[in-house]
Amino acid sequence: MNHKTPKMRHTLLNDVIFKIVFGSAQNERVLRSLLNAILQLEGPDKIVQLELLGNDSAKTYVQDRGAVVDVRARDGHGRIYNVEVQVRNPVHYVERSLYYLCRLYHEQLTRGTDYHELRRTVAISLLDFVLFPEHDRVHSRFRLHDSRHDLELSDILEIHYLELRKFKSDGILDKPLEKWLHLLRYSEVYGLGIEPLPDFIRAEEEMVMAFEAMNKAYARDEVRELIEARLKAEWDEASRLGAATRQGLAEGREQGLAEGKAEGLAAGKAEGLAVGKAEGLREAALGMRALGVDVETILKATGVRLEA
Template sequence: MELTVSDFGSRAESGIIRLTRINGAGVGGLAEIRGINRTNDYAFKRIFGSEEGKEALLSFLNAVLKLPSGRELTGVELLDREIDPRYLLDRGARLDVLARTKEGTLINIEVQVTNQYNIDKRTMYYWAGLYHGQLTSGQKFADLRKTVTINILAFDWFRGDGRYHRAFHVRDDESGELLCDDLEIHFLELEKIKTIKRRPKDALEAWMMYLSNLEGEEMEAIAMENPGIRKALTIEKAFWQSKKERRLYELREKAMRDEISALAGARAEGEAKGKVTMAQEAICKYLDARFGEASRDLQERVRQIDRLEALDKIINRIYTAGSLEEAGSVIDDAVK
């Protein structure tokens, strides 16, 4: 068995939202809203994870799940609605939206801003936790209900094409036969929407444009046609006018910026270490080719040097060494 893909469409853009003009007649008298980052998971949870935001949530879910006509979601129960402010500065805290349908299906929505190169395993880990967590002592496997995960990614994860929506299920490799409908995982990649220069073709594109960096008259036109997005913008306005909410939002923004900075630093360090390793290997290969087994001790010394500047000096001079002793002197001079 393997996970196979049902696919849908093409492209997106994430980041800071600046809604420069929404006229009063069009979307409920919304004034100018600037600087709201809709991929801020605190703001996302406040908009979609509140009783007031159920209309927006249902609209978004129906756009993503694409259920057959007549089977669209008409109501959900929100779970885990409370947010402990102490967690807002915790870069590792998950501020997701968890809901249960009338049929008992669990739906989890999470926004991921930074690429930690583990979204596949992270997704499976949290999906598994939600699935097995349904059973309490004495319950049967038959009591398990379908569990759906929706990941909104502010970065590219899948390569090779421009599809912005992927849906995974458990199917047979040859026939495509569904083993069990209990697992359903969606990925929405916001970066893949950015090249779209037209009106959204469906509700999913409209929602992804909302979550991306869309502004001005384009956002206004989309909101006029989508009551769910119109509701989200109304909640957004009230959210932005609350000093308390803005303060908590900024705390979460700080945590997100810190996470991005930490990841950037780790990547830079990793790149530097990679260059050091490459330089060490280049020198050792030369020593082995030039002096053979007798250079083993020198090679070990080279592998202990972690300064790229010193390794560069060795690379530039090692070819002038006519003997093992001279090669040792080149290394000694470089590390002084």
């Protein structure tokens, strides 16, 4: 069995790299561009200012294998955003992402504040796997909605899932979101120099900034060590869970065999008793007929029907 740590990928979809590139103050423009593209904000609704929230370094998350390495920000309108990258599909991911959205919404309330001060809270998940196989749309958006009357309760809570595996770079990519999705999905191809960065990406200053920030981050020894430590922690956890699962299956099989044997003995005993009882009733019925008892009376007494 191979116990080696998985190979580190050179991609924007690594959560530590994503935190460094999109969650640093010097790259605020990059995050702003990504959010405007995903939310399709234009004109007066466009985000022009962002304040990073909970600006912890990615390093603080390595010791906690289950931690979410995310980027949180507030715009000039007070709207709050949470953006995370997820490469693997964990169990109950939808429930987990809803929990983080609601927690971010709840954290706005402090002692002395009122409900009218709550601001719109948006969670965005960039996924390197298929979450909704029932449709082929890359971008899914959810709000609180009355499905019976087609009535939206509020836009104060909103969650977005972008399934990058569904994205296809066919034809001309002219929309900002299409370009961002292309860069996110194929950043490894360009980062490793397998193909040159395409002109339609080079024409977008913020996307070039993101690409260059990714390359600079991977060039730093401490960042690579950080990523390897997180990968090792995740690998160790997966190995531990795998071993526990195998042990549980083995113990379950042994217990199942033991219980099956016991149930088989019990069933055999019950079946034997049933057969014995049936044979006894038939013998009684035959004895009654030998004494001249009529067939109907025998049937009522024993439940055994004898031919006349």
